Amino acid sequence: MKEYRGFLIDLDGTVYKGTEKIDEAVTFVKQLKDKGFPYLFLTNNSTKHPSDVSDKLNQMGVPSTTDQVFTSSMATAHYIKQQEPNAKVYPVGEKGLHMALEDADLEIVDENADYVVMGLDQTINYEKLAKGALNIRAGATFVATNGDVALPTERGFLPGAGSLISVLSVTTGVEPTFIGKPESIIVDQALEVLGTTRDETLMIGDNYATDILAGINAGIDSLLVHTGVTTKEDLKTIQNKPTYTIDTLAEWTIED
Amino acid sequence: MKEYRGFLIDLDGTVYKGTEKIDEAVTFVKQLKDKGFPYLFLTNNSTKHPSDVSDKLNQMGVPSTTDQVFTSSMATAHYIKQQEPNAKVYPVGEKGLHMALEDADLEIVDENADYVVMGLDQTINYEKLAKGALNIRAGATFVATNGDVALPTERGFLPGAGSLISVLSVTTGVEPTFIGKPESIIVDQALEVLGTTRDETLMIGDNYATDILAGINAGIDSLLVHTGVTTKEDLKTIQNKPTYTIDTLAEWTIED
Known part of the structure; x- marks a missing residue:
């Protein structure tokens, strides 16, 4: 070994x-x-901020700091920052994704986005999907935090990021770059x-x-x-x- | 000719x-x-009741009665009624779909559905998708009103029924029977x-x-x-x- x-x-x-x-x-x-x-x-998991994850770990007795947690949202924000440091981003996702983009000093916009970034969003609605589709059709690069199609929960397997993301890929014909x-x-x-x-x-x-x-x-x-x-x-x-x-x-x- | x-x-x-x-x-x-x-x-269009469609046509000077309008929601309800007259149905869709199922005397349920029926739903949310996925995973037959992936609007092409439906097909691995x-x-x-x-x-x-x-x-x-x-x-x-x-x-x- x-x-x-x-x-x-x-x-x-x-x-x-x-x-x-x-x-x-x-x-x-x-x-x-x-x-x-x-x-x-x-x-x-793109939905949580690393500090929330670290808190949960410490409560379980797992030694960890915020800096020791790396989420697919953080990897996605870093990736975009490397590709285009001044990129304007339209995100479809939860707190973890929005905060990761803000932590990376990326500008969040509704229209004329350079990137559409999508992750798991349990507050998804039609308007968010509509804006995502319009931005991609207008030329925005499509990036996805992760492709997991199912989310294991105590209720059973619920729709994961990868299945929600398919709305935008199917309607636009554009496949995203997956990061996770x-x-x-x-x-x-x-x-x-x-x-x-x-x-x-x-x-x-x-x-x-x-x-x-x-x-x-x-x-x-x-x-x-x-x-x-x-x-x-x-x-x-x-x-x-x-x-x-x-x-x-x-x-x-x-x-x- | x-x-x-x-x-x-x-x-x-x-x-x-x-x-x-x-x-x-x-x-x-x-x-x-x-x-x-x-x-x-x-x-x-699965979202409207035939009476609404007929009203719109008459206002444009197109002679029509409610009986002369046949929507994908009505075809879907008829199809299920033929397959299983006492079917319990979990619908994900708008007024037109719900009313068509009720007009066909089909029982609408949240759990233990025999059929999950999905159409365009501009009030889509995660809980509806979650219930759809759970019912399909529990054995419900998956039926879709129509597969149109894009919806033409004055804003541009927005997500159509077929792209929203992909959430359930991707997360469960079950392809629906399309009706429209x-x-x-x-x-x-x-x-x-x-x-x-x-x-x-x-x-x-x-x-x-x-x-x-x-x-x-x-x-x-x-x-x-x-x-x-x-x-x-x-x-x-x-x-x-x-x-x-x-x-x-x-x-x-x-x-x-």
């Missing part, structure tokens, strides 16, 4: 399940902190924040289709932990395996 | 454009009425209402992709009139032509 110096860690299914912490993950992150390894929580996992864009951004190299960084997550593929697509090693979505059975039919697979993070030994 | 005894007539682009009547169409429909030929207005034009289902239903045979009925419309294809798919003759969407240029690249093509309905001679 290689020694890794930096860790990108998924949240839901890896560190907690909804409102329940996963004990082995709490212990694992505490060890990373004690041993001084840099780590960053990497989430496709499994795309490499969010991992590339996260590595810059973490400050470790590809070679010494490990991507940890429970979901093959997002977390592990993000690692593979970005060319970094990956660790699948069976505490969430992807089962051992699922993995049998998959060709391109994770670098490592474990049942819980208690099985993973952190070098000194 | 064949003699036709019954006429299925599209509305927007054929009889009027938005709020403006098309004079040649008004004269044409008056002649149909004077000569006693049965005609039925066939529209993919260009599907033959709505034409089959309309022929029953009109009471004429396939052989003696003509489908008239301005849009190749909906009106004319509906005629072709249902096996009835079609007349494309260049007062709306489809241009002569568009038609050049199309293999499967309309039976007839004219510039305005003034060119069409109605037999006695």
